Amino acid sequence: MPQSVERWVERIRSGDSRAIARAITWVEDEAPEAAALLNALRPVAGGAYRIGLTGPPGVGKSSLTDRLIRLLRGLGHRVGVVAVDPTSPFTGGALLGDRVRMVDHALDPGVFIRSMGTRGRLGGLARSTKDVLDLLDAAGYDVVIAETVGVGQSELDVVHAVDTVILALGPAGGDQVQMLKAGIMEIADIFVVNKADLPGADRTVRLIRYMVDLAHRRGWRPPVLAASASEGRGVEDLWEQILRHRTYLEESGEGRKRRLRRVEDAVWDQVLARVQGAFLQWKAARPDWERVLEEVANGRRGLEDVVDEILHSVDFSAGKAEGGVL
Amino acid sequence: MPQSVERWVERIRSGDSRAIARAITWVEDEAPEAAALLNALRPVAGGAYRIGLTGPPGVGKSSLTDRLIRLLRGLGHRVGVVAVDPTSPFTGGALLGDRVRMVDHALDPGVFIRSMGTRGRLGGLARSTKDVLDLLDAAGYDVVIAETVGVGQSELDVVHAVDTVILALGPAGGDQVQMLKAGIMEIADIFVVNKADLPGADRTVRLIRYMVDLAHRRGWRPPVLAASASEGRGVEDLWEQILRHRTYLEESGEGRKRRLRRVEDAVWDQVLARVQGAFLQWKAARPDWERVLEEVANGRRGLEDVVDEILHSVDFSAGKAEGGVL
CATH class of the missing domain: 3.40.50.300 (P-loop containing nucleotide triphosphate hydrolases)
Incomplete structure (x- = not known):
């Protein structure tokens, strides 16, 4: 982001169509700029x-x-x-x-x-x-x-x-x-x-x-x-x-319900992104991950068992949001 | 499930098409029977x-x-x-x-x-x-x-x-x-x-x-x-x-890579289902959840802040898998 987030927020709020177009491209590319900008823009x-x-x-x-x-x-x-x-x-x-x-x-x-x-x-x-x-x-x-x-x-x-x-x-x-x-x-x-x-x-x-x-x-x-x-x-x-x-x-009151559901959707999407980030970080620090998958593929270890291990050992609060889906 | 999981596994492995059709319907309906059956079947x-x-x-x-x-x-x-x-x-x-x-x-x-x-x-x-x-x-x-x-x-x-x-x-x-x-x-x-x-x-x-x-x-x-x-x-x-x-x-070796990726996908899908289950449980026990969403909607509280709270306070290892998407 060549300018500060504040400057981009200002340009977008003033209806600067080039700035809006650029921001949309960031969203499409799942660029890190998009998350920062959206967090700053949502309150307005x-x-x-x-x-x-x-x-x-x-x-x-x-x-x-x-x-x-x-x-x-x-x-x-x-x-x-x-x-x-x-x-x-x-x-x-x-x-x-x-x-x-x-x-x-x-x-x-x-x-x-x-x-x-x-x-x-x-x-x-x-x-x-x-x-x-x-x-x-x-x-x-x-x-x-x-x-x-x-x-x-x-x-x-x-x-x-x-x-x-x-x-x-x-x-x-x-x-x-x-x-x-x-x-x-x-x-x-x-x-x-x-x-x-x-x-x-x-x-x-x-x-x-x-x-x-x-x-x-x-x-x-x-x-x-x-x-x-x-x-x-x-x-x-x-x-x-x-x-x-x-x-x-x-x-x-249905309008209020829809607005709150939208907020909840946005919260949930970010929770998932962070959970994924934490998992990828954890996985990267585990050199035997491929062996674990191999064991599951061969039926020597249950899928549930690996899922349990992940849920117990990954520190989900530590993850940064990652773009994309696994 | 009117019969035991073992019995269903047996019927499906023997190619009993009525049992297979029934199992697929469970999968489509995201019925609890589906998860139990799939876990038992995947090793074979x-x-x-x-x-x-x-x-x-x-x-x-x-x-x-x-x-x-x-x-x-x-x-x-x-x-x-x-x-x-x-x-x-x-x-x-x-x-x-x-x-x-x-x-x-x-x-x-x-x-x-x-x-x-x-x-x-x-x-x-x-x-x-x-x-x-x-x-x-x-x-x-x-x-x-x-x-x-x-x-x-x-x-x-x-x-x-x-x-x-x-x-x-x-x-x-x-x-x-x-x-x-x-x-x-x-x-x-x-x-x-x-x-x-x-x-x-x-x-x-x-x-x-x-x-x-x-x-x-x-x-x-x-x-x-x-x-x-x-x-x-x-x-x-x-x-x-x-x-x-x-x-x-x-x-x-590409075949092995694809097989392991499939296993990882399945692991990840179950992790997400469990994470969602834990979140829904946590949310249900929080009577002020709607007020929190309201605060975010009104810009009095940041989305990130709520996401942080969820990631720090939900016990993700406690959740049961939930069907469907939030």
Whole structure:
């Protein structure tokens, strides 16, 4: 870090987009600078409203985000977006779409968009996304959007980092919808059937409403909206429902619960990083570690036994956080 | 567990497919029975050759697996397959394809096929897959195949659980291939361009060979094969290359390294489960935990400080393993 942490905090809080971009790169690279910066920034975060937009590929999530950005800019809000595509090592999709979007909003200092793929590393994307949301929050954006392709478990984890989760589906999502597992239905605060100008959308909306009715118990009943991002239809309605959900979160105490869970997640992530650091340190000082693994592999020693030894002999309070996963 | 662990171990080792199916369900549900059984089975595992087959959706991975099964059955090998599709809550694909395949091999006691989606839970799929590989290994299958859609990070983790990783791509994968990140190129021991009867396959094969040449340093040079699973072409060649890779692993010492890394992964997973258990126990006995989180949320107390307190006061050696992720 060529400048002091304080200087970076200052630059980021003032909305300096080059500083923000640099900080995000540190987060992506799991550089030591990231941890120091995030610890300094978290106390000033919390002002942004956080939206998660997820759904299968091809339903028009980025068009929806785009329309939402325009609407929010018209209302005077500053908007930060992190688009996460864990499939990008295969498809490259997010990065390409990102460049197109960048151009659209390049001259607007009130918009910050960044996309993240796996960048060749195979770990930590969910954690990185949460960290970037904290960064954008601390940078003073009024609304922060995490756009994710809702596949793998870790991508779905991102929903724990936001206030309102929007699940977007396509017009022919009828069959798709019937395959949605309980876990997916339950994460959505708002459903949007996009491309509502295409056939099948009405049926899909009705089907989701029916499923919501079946699953509904008490508290917030997720609205099911139709939208056409390409035509700009339904986006104001979407924003209205987001505001209505925000009010619900505040009044019901659910918002406070979500905030505390986010803090607990962040605490737990750091505990795990430190535990891992302590283990790696302990392992490095144990020249016979490979022999131990060999014994387990050959069935001469039980796995449980080695686990017990580690838990009894590693001083977990001594470890420094290590980047990455073992 | 209605019978003793010993009885279940016996049934599974004898290849009783109903017992194996039940055990896999325990693994999926993270039931306490799973841990006990796996600990008892791991010492007898290690006899199977483990193959990972990954790649983007739609390249014909399940057809390739199918052809491989037939070839291996012809050679007298027993084959166990676990097909993992983390996208199934959205697409439902794996489960459907699985049923079709089940019918093909339903009468053959030498074949066991099981697919896993997220089953509504949003965690632990990579861990479950590794456990199922251990189960099938212990059950005496000669060759065990993990078929995964290579999206999210955790799905790619599965490659650490196998001996030979096959990366399958489509014939028009040229552009796709150029987007492959270093991390993906490096996990493949063998490349297969499937649907080689379709246009573009030759170019894709040449392109991957070129990229392999660029990336190649020393040791194993991943072969790049063309195949057409629908026509049954290239599958014998694939098996030959798998055997060649197996020989390489044995002679170079790389195989031993991979086995030890697998043991270390399993040790580490159990350490994490126990650490989490200890933390949850500690938290439950701390009625002011919510107030602590509130203080962090309000910036009155630093996150690091709470992390330090946890690492100093939780007795990690006391925890029982807990299923799931916090």
